[in-house]
Amino acid sequence: MSGALERARQAELHRAEWLVQVCVPPVQNGGVVTVGGRVVAAGAFEEVRKECPARVRTFDHGSAALFPALVNCHTHLELSALKGMIPFPQPGFRQWLTLLFELRAAKEPNAATQSLRLGELEAFRNGTGLCGDITNGGAAATSGFQALERRIFLELLGFNLDSIQAALPPDVSIGGTVAVPHSVYSVSAPIIAECKALARARGLPFTIHVCEHLEEIEFLETGTGFCRELLERLGRLEPAWKPPGKTPIEYLEGLGVLDSNTLLVHAVHLTDSDWALAAKRSCTAVFCPRSNQNLGVGRPRMERALSLGLTSCLATDSLASNEDLNLFAEAGHVLDNHPRIVPAKVLEMITLNPARALGYAGEFGCIAPGARSNMLAVQVGAGVDKASLARALIESGRKGAWKWVSNPPGLNWEG
Ligand SMILES: [Zn+2]
Incomplete structure (x- = not known):
């Protein structure tokens, strides 16, 4: 399989009502493209979708906020x-x-x-x-x-x-x-x-x-x-x-x-x-x-x-x-x-x-090109706006209203 085809096979496109990259202000209707455990694009959903292969696997996380692994x-x-x-x-x-x-x-x-x-x-x-x-x-x-x-x-x-x-x-x-x-x-x-x-x-x-x-x-x-x-x-x-x-x-x-x-x-x-x-x-x-x-x-x-x-x-x-x-x-x-x-x-x-x-700038702590793709989808609920988003994210997070979105390939978390 060629490199381009292999990349296309591994690519994932994630969409959610909010994208909280942390390193830049939150984006409503956000999207993240990952390939092989790395983020390759993040931002407005319609923009990042243009960078995807035609038949990319797409995951819609609804009203959640995409947030980097803690x-x-x-x-x-x-x-x-x-x-x-x-x-x-x-x-x-x-x-x-x-x-x-x-x-x-x-x-x-x-x-x-x-x-x-x-x-x-x-x-x-x-x-x-x-x-x-x-x-x-x-x-x-x-x-x-x-x-x-x-x-x-x-x-x-x-x-x-x-x-x-x-x-x-x-x-x-x-x-x-x-x-x-x-x-x-x-x-x-x-x-x-x-x-x-x-x-x-x-x-x-x-x-x-x-x-x-x-x-x-x-x-x-x-x-x-x-x-x-x-x-x-x-x-x-x-x-x-x-x-x-x-x-x-x-x-x-x-x-x-x-x-x-x-x-x-x-x-x-x-x-x-x-x-x-x-x-x-x-x-x-x-x-x-x-x-x-x-x-x-x-x-x-x-x-x-x-x-x-x-x-x-x-x-x-x-x-x-x-x-x-x-x-x-x-x-x-x-x-x-x-x-x-x-x-x-x-x-x-x-x-x-x-x-x-900890010496992991660009790898962890933000959702940006080059970072690890470990992300959470936090259910912040409907009716949240930019002003209330951060508080809602923490409150939902501590109630356990979140799930892992993407993890490194070869994950063996019961291992
Ligand atoms: Zn200690």
Whole structure:
């Protein structure tokens, strides 16, 4: 079969009342042409139809909105077997971490791999096409689950260690992952700086949990409190260590870590000057507001980040700190609790922004030529107009009124 004929055989034309590409304003009566798992044209239906072969397979999604697969910027899929095992809300970070340690200690040796698969299915069933996924080593390889792409971050611990090599878990290599520090209170300054230097040299994103809870702020400022007790209990505190007397953001600035490829995960307790610094360095903020609420650690100032122009993303965090891996539910939480954030911005926070932050610009997070064809058809209902479309999309999404439209060829989602 010739190349042109083969392309024609694979081509699909999708039409819906709304096309929400995210990277450009919504189009009424929109159309998308896909070939072999990629978008080749998107826009007004009558226009894109002209670019199709005569006998293209056509799918009409009625009054739905076509929307890109969601991008979850921060997950720990290897913790997915813990779903439902920790009651929410927890009174604070200390109590939550104690429960997490107990549950993780009781795990089977192969738990991370099985847990990863549970998480991949959960993410996919909630409309996700790409995750920024943290592993402590157990899920550092791709699983072969083709329906979900993972940017794999290999998270290191080691407050009393001084190199990535020393902090790597046994039998784990960096390979195609990105080595990243867990946080400023669990990883030493040399390892944080080395991780960033390596990510920078490879042109890859760098991520760190930062300013998640007040205990972290206290520890860097005075060296006291829960983080100190934890390190002492684990035998990880260097006797000679002195608190820097800085905020975590100032501390990371001092290590040369803040730039446009740095993802600040949680970012609940930044001061005004921290936010100004993060904006000056063009960092990305990754908010997990339901996780923060469930752990009782505070409410992120998303409005502040957005008003300063920081690229901002939403993420679920893990099933040890959230009820599900549903980004539509996370977006709905923002509409309910942060009413000053307009719904169209929230849509960017679950698609376009995290795709860029994870190094997948043009591949995920938008419906445009060259992007992966993973799309959702969200039933926004009749009577929606451009002004109400974004809110309707989030509300329908969190009710589960959507379906997958197109997926990569060779999909094995039960695999
Ligand atoms: Zn996390």
